[in-house]
Amino acid sequence: MKRKRLKYPFFVIIGPSGSGKTSVAEAVFPAEFKVISHTTRPIRKEEKDGIDYYFETKEQFKKLVDTDALAENDQYHGYQYGVGIEELIRKTTSHFAYDVLTIDGFQQIERQFGNKVIPIFFKVSKKNILARLQTREDDNETVKERSALYDVEAQNIEKVITYPNHCIINADQPFETVIDELKSVIMARNLLLD
8 A cells, every 4th residue: 555755854853761752752843743542551640642653442443444544553561552544644744753763663653654653762771771761660660671772772772873864862951952952853854854
């Protein structure tokens, strides 16, 4: 099936769990610029369906996969995630858009939509990851699992740098500095691809 082209860039934020990528992205991008992913993960008390994610049953998610409605789908921590093609195209019709995805999710979308899909990797030290995870997670088992993932997720930088429009952001810097750096990257890449 032939995919439509994206009119404006789609920025994909990638990085190890605990790198601050979601918090920084939410501070930089307007809420309406987020491409909302589908997931089978249970909704958390502070989340809203249709704003944070489209929360799906396993059966609903399977139907999305079976009908080729997703530009990508991936599994993370035992739950399915996926970006809808219609949502992606609609969100990039009048302005750029973004989402926080895995490297595999980025690669699936980039294969379909090409250089308008721009990877931005948040590089961060393991020391800072552990400190952040211990601050935000109550469950020691979750901290252990996510810190074990760090070594694998941090190596994804090697994949990201093979894409011509990639960008690496040093997420060990203070939060406001990382925000400013991401704003600069978005502005520069958006102008180049307009």
